[in-house]
Amino acid sequence: xxxxxxxxxxxxxxxxxxxxxxxxxxxLIANNTLPVTILNDALIPGMTRVGEKMKCGEMYLPExxxxxxxxxxxxxxxxxxxxxxNVQSAGRVLVGTVKGDMHDIGKNLVGIMLKGAGMEVVxxxxxxxxxxxxxxxxxHRPAIVGMSAMLTTTMLGMKTTIEAIASAGLRPSVKIIVxxxxxxxxxxxxxxxxxxxxxxxxxxxxxxxxxxxx
Ligand code: B1M
Numbered sequence: 001x002x003x004x005x006x007x008x009x010x011x012x013x014x015x016x017x018x019x020x021x022x023x024x025x026x027x028l029i030a031n032n033t034l035p036v037t038i039l040n041d042a043l044i045p046g047m048t049r050v051g052e053k054m055k056c057g058e059m060y061l062p063e064x065x066x067x068x069x070x071x072x073x074x075x076x077x078x079x080x081x082x083x084x085x086n087v088q089s090a091g092r093v094l095v096g097t098v099k100g101d102m103h104d105i106g107k108n109l110v111g112i113m114l115k116g117a118g119m120e121v122v123x124x125x126x127x128x129x130x131x132x133x134x135x136x137x138x139x140h141r142p143a144i145v146g147m148s149a150m151l152t153t154t155m156l157g158m159k160t161t162i163e164a165i166a167s168a169g170l171r172p173s174v175k176i177i178v179x180x181x182x183x184x185x186x187x188x189x190x191x192x193x194x195x196x197x198x199x200x201x202x203x204x205x206x207x208x209x210x211x212x213x214x
Contacts (some may be wrong), residue, residue: 006042008065009074012057013046014053018073023078035081036201039109043074044199045113049103071105075112079202082112090117094142094174096124096133098157103150106180106200110146113204119144125139130157130164137170138140143214147193149180158183175210179203 005028012021030039050067054057059067069176093114097107102127111121122140124132145165149155158178158197165171177195178188188196195210 001028001037002039006045009038010046010049012211013043013067013070013074014050014059016063016070018070021070021074022077025054025074025122029077029081035078038074039078039082043071047071051173068105071203074109075105075108079112083115090119090208091144092120092122092140092142093144093146093207094122094124094133094136094140095148096128096136097126097129097150098154098161099129100151100157101128101151101154103180107146107148108151109200110179110197110203113200114146114207117204117208119204119207130161134164134168134170135162137168137174142174143172144177144210146179146203146207147176149183152182155180155182155187158193162192170212175214177203177206177210 005024010022011020012024025038029035036212047067050059050064054064093116095107097104107123107126111123114121122136122142124136133147135144137145147158147161151159162171162176165174165176175194177197178191178193179197183196185196195206197206
């Protein structure tokens with residue numbers, strides 16, 4: 001993958017060009033570029049650039065939605081390729097974006113990496129309130145619960161969710177991992193999570209460690 005390919009992919013994300021981004025990715029795959037390289041070298045930095053432009057008022061919400069649509073279209077192509085190594089379930093993981101937060105691209109990526117590492121993933125979707133996590137733990141009995149938050153306001157919902165899980169008497173039965181752009185190791189420690197991961201690849205590694213220690 002050349003620097004020109006990378007720049008083109010970033011531009012496609014910025015301009016929300018679904019057809020073009022899928023065509024470029026298909027060409028790169030046909031030329032044996034690794035899906036994880038496309039993801040890490042072009043798509044994630046591309047979305048970061050969208051975020052920077054959003055922050056300084058160069059891009060507005062409707063445009064960012066188009067960017068998210070292009071990212072999702074790209075992920076549709078990469079997902080089956082990232083899952084190719086899928087093996088027998090190494091453990092069940094419940095994932096969700098917390099209450100009030102509708103960002104799901106990062107959470108979906110974490111889900112893909114977990115599945116790729118052989119985990120069974122139950123996805124609660126976005127804007128999942130604490131009681132939805134509690135009910136899902138009762139129903140699905142996961143070993144691990146993963147929470148995602150992208151806003152400084154909604155990340156506080158992770159604390160509330162951990163408290164709700166504890167109040168329901170379910171805290172000893174699960175290990176909890178948290179992540180998302182504003183989340184840090186320090187915050188994870190403060191709210192009593194068992195682990196924090198900066199990105200989806202590290203999330204899958206941390207979950208493996210948690211399962212091994214359980
Ligand atoms: Co929003 N948004 N957004 N947005 N958005 C951010 C997060 C923001 C940083 C942009 C900015 O201002 N620079 C900012 C948050 C500021 C803050 O709180 N500090 C922001 C804002 C303000 C908002 C709104 C409030 C805007 C408004 O309405 N005025 C609004 C909130 C809506 C809501 O949730 N209630 C809003 C809305 C939206 C869209 C709907 C338009 C869209 C989301 C579409 C979707 O997800 N389907 C959107 C987008 C796309 C973004 C940015 C540009 C990109 C997010 C993304 O997908 N990144 C984002 C800017 C940015 O992040 N730089 C921004 C790519 C993705 C692969 O990375 O999600 O970080 P990420 O996930 C990573 C890691 O964080 C980690 O691994 C992933 C992969 O490596 N990770 C985990 C994530 N979850 C994890 C869980 C784990 C472990 C690791 O364990 C379980």
